[in-house]
Amino acid sequence: MAYKIKFDNFFSYAFSLDCVIFGYEKGMIHALLIKRAMKPFMGDWAIPGDLVYPDEDLSSAASRILTELTKVEGVKLHPGQTFGKPDRHPQGRVITNAYFALVRKDDVHAVADSWAEEVNWLPIRDIPQLAFDHNEIIESTFELLCQKLKREPICFDLLPEKFTLNEMQQLYEYSFDSRLDKANFRKKIKSIPLINLNEKQFNVKHRPANLFKFNSDRYAELVEEEKYLFRM
Amino acid sequence: MAYKIKFDNFFSYAFSLDCVIFGYEKGMIHALLIKRAMKPFMGDWAIPGDLVYPDEDLSSAASRILTELTKVEGVKLHPGQTFGKPDRHPQGRVITNAYFALVRKDDVHAVADSWAEEVNWLPIRDIPQLAFDHNEIIESTFELLCQKLKREPICFDLLPEKFTLNEMQQLYEYSFDSRLDKANFRKKIKSIPLINLNEKQFNVKHRPANLFKFNSDRYAELVEEEKYLFRM
DNA sequence: GCAAAAGTGTTTGGATTACACCCATGC
DNA sequence: GCATGGGTGTAATCCAAACACTTTTGC
Numbered sequence: 001m002a003y004k005i006k007f008d009n010f011f012s013y014a015f016s017l018d019c020v021i022f023g024y025e026k027g028m029i030h031a032l033l034i035k036r037a038m039k040p041f042m043g044d045w046a047i048p049g050d051l052v053y054p055d056e057d058l059s060s061a062a063s064r065i066l067t068e069l070t071k072v073e074g075v076k077l078h079p080g081q082t083f084g085k086p087d088r089h090p091q092g093r094v095i096t097n098a099y100f101a102l103v104r105k106d107d108v109h110a111v112a113d114s115w116a117e118e119v120n121w122l123p124i125r126d127i128p129q130l131a132f133d134h135n136e137i138i139e140s141t142f143e144l145l146c147q148k149l150k151r152e153p154i155c156f157d158l159l160p161e162k163f164t165l166n167e168m169q170q171l172y173e174y175s176f177d178s179r180l181d182k183a184n185f186r187k188k189i190k191s192i193p194l195i196n197l198n199e200k201q202f203n204v205k206h207r208p209a210n211l212f213k214f215n216s217d218r219y220a221e222l223v224e225e226e227k228y229l230f231r232m
Numbered sequence: 233m234a235y236k237i238k239f240d241n242f243f244s245y246a247f248s249l250d251c252v253i254f255g256y257e258k259g260m261i262h263a264l265l266i267k268r269a270m271k272p273f274m275g276d277w278a279i280p281g282d283l284v285y286p287d288e289d290l291s292s293a294a295s296r297i298l299t300e301l302t303k304v305e306g307v308k309l310h311p312g313q314t315f316g317k318p319d320r321h322p323q324g325r326v327i328t329n330a331y332f333a334l335v336r337k338d339d340v341h342a343v344a345d346s347w348a349e350e351v352n353w354l355p356i357r358d359i360p361q362l363a364f365d366h367n368e369i370i371e372s373t374f375e376l377l378c379q380k381l382k383r384e385p386i387c388f389d390l391l392p393e394k395f396t397l398n399e400m401q402q403l404y405e406y407s408f409d410s411r412l413d414k415a416n417f418r419k420k421i422k423s424i425p426l427i428n429l430n431e432k433q434f435n436v437k438h439r440p441a442n443l444f445k446f447n448s449d450r451y452a453e454l455v456e457e458e459k460y461l462f463r464m
Numbered sequence: 465g466c467a468a469a470a471g472t473g474t475t476t477g478g479a480t481t482a483c484a485c486c487c488a489t490g491c
Numbered sequence: 492g493c494a495t496g497g498g499t500g501t502a503a504t505c506c507a508a509a510c511a512c513t514t515t516t517g518c
Contacts, residue, residue, distance in 0.1 A: 010284075010285075012244065012286065013245050013247050013284075015325075015327050031431075051242045052246070052316075053237065054237070057316075058314070081311065081313060082329050084289075086287050095247050115418065165470085181474070181509070183473080183510085184507065203259060205469090206467080206471060206515080206516055207471085207516045208470080210470085302515040313515075397497085397498090413481075413482070413483085415482090416480070416482085418483065436495090436497040437494085437496090438490075439488035440496095441498085
C-alpha cells in the first residue's frame with residue numbers, strides 16, 4: 001500500500017512541549033502559567049511551552065523551554081500525555097507532550113522572559129480559559145499527578161523541606177478532595193521513612209508541631225531491597 | 233528571545249504511532265510484531281507502526297495503521313508513552329507514541345499487508361532485537377500494562393470470553409511474575425462482578441471447572457455509583 | 465481558663481494469609 | 492485407585508475506620 005502523500009511530505013509537523021508546573025503552598029496546588037505576548041492567542045494565559053529544536057532530546061528541551069519562558073531552573077520534569085488533535089494549533093500540525101513537575105511554590109521564583117509577558121501561579125481548581133487546548137492538558141495532567149501522589153513519595157517535592165505532619169495531611173486532603181482522620185493518617189505514614197528533626201514550629205498560637213524531613217536515602221535503600229512499596 | 237531557526241523550519245518533523253498489541257494465550261502474553269519489508273531496518277522485526285497523516289486524529293491513525301499492516305480491526309487502542317530521541321529514526325526526526333491494546337490471541341487473525349512482509353506473535357519475555365528503539369518501547373509499554381492490570385479490569389480483554397477462575401489466576405501470576413494462593417485469589421475476586429455461566433469445561437482429565445464471564449454492565453454501574461474500586 | 469491544634473490509644477470489623485481438606489473427572 | 496486440578500473452610504493475623512482522649516502552646 002502506497003502512502004496517500006509523498007514520504008517527504010510527512011516531515012511537515014512540529015513538536016512542542018508544555019511544562020505543567022505544580023506548586024504547593026498553604027494547602028493549595030497552583031499551576032505556573034504565562035501570559036502570551038505572541039500570536040496566536042496573544043494576551044491569553046497558557047502553559048509555558050514551545051517548539052522542540054530538531055536536534056534536541058525531549059527532556060532537555062522541556063527544561064530549556066521552561067527556563068526560557070520563566071527563568072525557572074533545576075526542576076525535575078516528568079513526561080506526561082501527548083495531545084495531537086489536527087486542529088489544536090492554528091498555524092500547523094503541532095503535536096505536544098505535557099511534561100510536568102512538582103515544586104514548593106516559594107522555592108521557585110518565576111520571572112517572565114522571552115515571549116512570556118507575565119507569569120503567575122493560579123490555583124488548580126480555579127483556572128481561567130487558556131490558550132489552545134491547555135485547559136484539557138492541565139486537567140488531565142492534574143489527574144496524573146493525583147495518581148502519582150498515591151503511589152510515589154512525590155508529596156515531598158511539594159512540601160517544604162521541613163514540614164509538619166498536618167501539612168502533609170492537608171496536601172493529601174486537598175489533592176484527593178477528602179477529609180482524613182488525623183490519628184489514622186499518622187498510623188498509615190508510620191512506614192514512610194521520615195526523620196523527626198525534633199524542631200518545633202514557632203509563632204503559632206497553639207501547641208507547636210514537630211518538624212519532619214523525608215529520608216530519601218533510606219527510602220532509596222528500602223526500594224532497592226524491594227522491601228517497601230509506597231502507597232497512600 | 234528569538235528562535236535559533238526560522239519558525240517555519242520547525243515544521244519538519246514527522247509523527248508516528250506504534251501499536252503494541254498484547255495477546256494472551258495459554259498462560260503467556262505475546263506481542264504482535266511485523267517483519268519490515270521496507271527500509272530502514274528491512275527484514276527486522278518491529279512493532280507495527282507508521283506515520284500519521286496531516287489531517288488525522290491520533291487515535292484513528294493508530295487504528296488505521298494497525299489495520300493497514302496486519303488487517304487487525306476493531307481493537308481498542310490506548311495511548312501510551314512518547315519516544316522522541318533525535319536520532320531514533322535514520323531518515324529524519326520522527327517522534328512516536330506507543331499505543332497499546334489487549335486482545336485474546338485467537339480472536340485476532342493477523343495477516344501481513346502493505347509493507348509488512350510477515351506477522352507473528354512473540355512471547356513478551358522472549359523478544360529478539362527489534363528495529364529502531366522498539367525493544368525499549370515494548371518493555372516500557374509492558375510495564376504500563378502490568379500497572380493497569382492492577383487497577384483496571386482489563387484482564388478480561390485478554391482472557392477468553394468464557395474463562396475459568398484458574399485461567400484468570402494464571403494471567404495474574406504470569407504478569408506479576410508470582411505465585412498466588414488459589415483459595416485466597418478466589419476470595420479476593422469475590423467483589424468483581426462475574427457471571428457464573430454454570431457451564432463446565434470438557435475434555436479435561438480432571439474435575440471440569442466452572443466457566444465465568446465478566447459482567448461489564450454491572451461493573452459500569454458500580455463504577456458509576458462510585459461504590460467500587462478495582463484493585464488486584 | 466479557653467481555644468486551637470498536636471499527638472496518642474482503644475475498639476471493632478473486614479481483609480489477607482497460610483494451610484488443610486474434600487470433590488469430580490480421565491485413565 | 493490415583494493423578495490432576497477444582498473448589499471450600501478455618502484460624503490467626505493484619506489493617507483501616509471511628510472515636511475518644513490527653514498535651515502544649517498563646518492569649
